[in-house]
Amino acid sequence: MIAVSLTPELREMFLPPPIWADLVKLGPVVPMEEAEVLVTGWETPRLDAETLALAPRLRLVAHTGAAVGFLVSDALWDRGVKVTQTGAAMAPAVGEVSLAFTLSLLHQLHRFDHDLRSGASWTAARAHARPRRELRGSVVGVVGASRTGRAYLELVRPLGARLLLTDPLIGADEAAALGAELVPLDDLLSRSDVVALHAPAIPATRHLIGRGELALLRDGAALVNTARSWLVDSDALLDELRSGRIDAALDVFDEEPLPVDSPLRALPNVLLTPHQAAGTVEAQRRQGRSTVEEIARFLVGEPLYHEITREQLRWTA
Template sequence: MYKVAILLTRPMAESIFAEEDLADLRRFAAINDPRNLPEVLTADKMLELIRGADACITCWGTPPLTPAMLAAAPNLKLVAHAAGSIRNLIPPELWQTGCRVTSNAPVIAEDVAQTVLALTLTSLSRLWENAAATRAGKWLGGEANVHATRRLNGLKIGLIGFSSVCREVIRLFKFFDCDIRVWDPYVCPAEMRRWNVTWMELDALLAACDVVSLHAPANPDCRHLLNSRNLPLLKDGALLINTARGLLIDEPALIRELQTGRIQACIDVTDPEPPAADHPFRSLPNVVLTSHVAGGHTLNGRKRLGANAIVQTHNCLVKGLLSFEIRPEMLEHMA
């Protein structure tokens, strides 16, 4: 029987694991009891739990793995990360051991894409403003023509970064017969044609699209992709959505554009987080600011994270198969 170390806090384990999924895990592996996990996981506790393990499951709240932990688990074959980004979890030394790595980024991508769709539909329908008006005692029905609304069907959608989230967004928005444009300097335009979308240079995309959604990674070369030079290219009435990373946008430059009132923005991520109490994103009427909740935080979706980590662990240990395997050369272009 294999040994699988569950390297989570107890609240996180309770959040992502269903009892039936843990029962499946116990059928092929000895595990540490999630009920005995600490409220806060320390490196010392991780070192104790990972000793002699064949695989480990990590998530939000798991401290970075260390060379000492790898030395304590010389037969470690898999790190199954039940969250998304592994950027701050995996030490460089791990890649020399033959241990494989996977994450739940594709699962979380579904949540993020649904959030992007929800933000798009509610913003185009001006539901935020209408709800604020009714709370203020007004009743501005459609016949009042106060809030000019738009339907999603047929609009030009610009997606920045051909990530797993971007691909899920494409799947959802295709139902609305949208004209989808994508910019990603590392993706071949031929691949875009396979997805039946149009590759477009960034400046042209910003100028052409009714909705622009960011899906690029938080890498140095992506810092301030949108800035004082290209944000003015956004067409009047455009909707800008950022559910990726705050550093992708030069916030002072975006604030200046928003203050003109000519565009809308839905912002789920900022740089830094949280934004200051007096940050303009909190008060501008044409901004919807949410607190980094786009992906992985749905009550029913959380259990999928745990179940998928267990499935990947089983497939890797028992069959040698692994979905969404992460290799070191991929990190440069990942969140």
């Protein structure tokens, strides 16, 4: 028996009629109090002891997103409830947006767009841009060999970038197999033309990129963040961006929606999108399919493909 904790909008997004039909074949949709399986979304309340007391039969949480840190609790793990998510389904779309950000920053499209929309002259718009760079031959540093990090690497590598990678969980051989040189974070930051963040939002990565790390970026470098704002000291980043020393493309923010009066909105060296890197039709359908397929595996006693355990949560997005 399956409960669905999704807003109508999210249900339509992830579980349109063909996918919904496959879901209900697996079991009746029931209130959470009766459910063995709970399908969750971004607006599902945290599954703490109080909430779990309302779901005594719960054995599986199938999350339609990637990050589950906001949702799970020790009470959930202590009950032995399994958790699965759809990060793998989202990775191709996020990788593509990260690539689009990278190309836009290297070619200064964000500055050209800002100037021309703001009424700057043709000549001024050209003069305000930094010298443009091609991706081929540029040094691109990737922070995190996560699913999205690997999807990004797969896209960037054939275009001729020189790749650096930092991740505490992989070795030099695995990095080389991904086409990258494994280096410490400080080395990556100081050498890269573009730094793309793909690390998970866990306690160990809180403000991984702080004031000192940002200072290591060379003048004219660019920062791409399609992961989580958790990874970056936003005040320090704003100071660097206001100085004009670096450029950035950001899909994630400390406060969402981004306030209308946010100073980021006025900066010509920043490209902004509203936390929609994974929001393609294809990704949403993959997320729904992945959720249903995981539930089907669970109900027949097969191993889950995308399970997250308490221990893994410390290191995975």
